[in-house]
Amino acid sequence: MRSIGILSQAWRKEKINQLKEVAEKAGRLGYTEVWSGVDPQYVEGVREIANVAEKYNMYFFVDINPDILKGFGASPSNLQVFKDLKVKGLRADYGFSVEEIIKMANNDLGLVIELNASIFPTDKLDYVISKVRDIELLKASHDFYPIKYTALSLEDTVKKSKEFKERGIPVALFIPSPREVEGRTTVEVFRGKDVGKSASIAFNTGVIDRVILGDPFPTDEELSELVEAREYTKVRVLVYPGLTEEENKVFSVKFYDVRIKEYSVALNTLAKNDIKPRNITRRFRGAVTVMNGRPDVIEVWIFKREVEADRRFNVIGEVLPEDMDLLEYLGERMPIKLVPVEMK
Structure with missing residues (x-):
């Protein structure tokens, strides 16, 4: 089933009201996911976005690395703080060993663990799956690359994503706004394209199940374009x-x-x-x-x-x-x- 999401920036205290407004619009339009970076020094921002996501039954997942975990007073074996903040999923960005990822995926809190589809060693996938109690608690999502000419090719994105998709793990990628010269995109060829077109190309690969709009402040038209692209090209x-x-x-x-x-x-x-x-x-x-x-x-x-x-x-x-x-x-x-x- 196709999912669509928005990028948030729950760490931006000065923009939190605007970010909540965008999340509200997305929720009303039927968006199903919210992704965000987080800052342990501004926990209230996480709560604010989580509350909006919960209101519209959106899957709210956040980026983590070892330093982020430490800042929240958490560890691979203790993720309770995120459950308390109403976070639904944790994206293991970088810095974790395979064993630490397995430990996080076997949490007893129902938290989904997102593998970094852009860099995770796919030769370790079957091992991880064999050690995880519930594969339903595994998803995958690609990196985004805001600097021009640094993103992945579509061919490489498909190749990497296929490894997860074939094992029953749904994959997400980011698409940019055409208004952003250096927008947050997973695929280089998406730069400058309309939101609907980028999303349609992603969904048409057959290996991407989830598309996240990589602009934290999209226009109403861009939000609507992604809703349309979820249904058809x-x-x-x-x-x-x-x-x-x-x-x-x-x-x-x-x-x-x-x-x-x-x-x-x-x-x-x-x-x-x-x-x-x-x-x-x-x-x-x-x-x-x-x-x-x-x-x-x-x-x-x-x-x-x-x-x-x-x-x-x-x-x-x-x-x-x-x-x-x-x-x-x-x-x-x-x-x-x-x-x-x-x-x-």
Whole structure:
């Protein structure tokens, strides 16, 4: 199940009211997670964010390292202070041995332990799993890299995440706001992209279950974009003149049957229609077509390469230039909604 979250900064005393306001908005929109760094010298900030998270039943997890634990008077075998603060999960950022992580994961408090998916030695995963009493208390989340050109590649992120996903451990990553030149992102290619697009690419990998918005002060629009991306990938289509009422049906449904082909992406849904042959032309990269003569199914094909005209395919539009890069990232059976854009 896909989860969406926000980044908070519970250590920022001067911004705590603004951070609480963002958490409230996220909670009302159906966000399910809140991540935060913490400061042992400002425990009240943790309580403030935890209370909002509890109000909306959001999973609140915080970053820890050995120094943070020491500052809170805690240890791998004594995590009670976090339970008392209503924290639900602890992300073992760096500095812990594998044995210490196992000890934390076997806590009797119901606290989830998050492995650092970016740096955890995956050759130790099976050993950890064999020693943890309840794998449900294990999650994984990547680092974020605010400095430009320092984040992971998408390929490497997928490779690392797959090791956790295949073992039943849900994985999170961070996406940035396009407003931030050096935003908090796990994947370098996400810099400058819209929130919805970055989240869609992440979810379409099939190995990322959780996406966290890496800006502690996102706009309302950015918050809403992530909610939308949790449900489906939005692909905007520049519609050609002459669209018929029957063809227009492709924009009124969500496609759950999505199949990735060598030359195209196929979208299918069972529905009555009477699409007649029209605008039979060559198909090119980004061409959005609908098959005619298919009375019981709406069958859309988005082409990734140029091919000749075929009398079975009506060309009804083209992927908006700003969304063309999505063609490389769409995932098998990942929901898609086509959004029409009129030509000017």
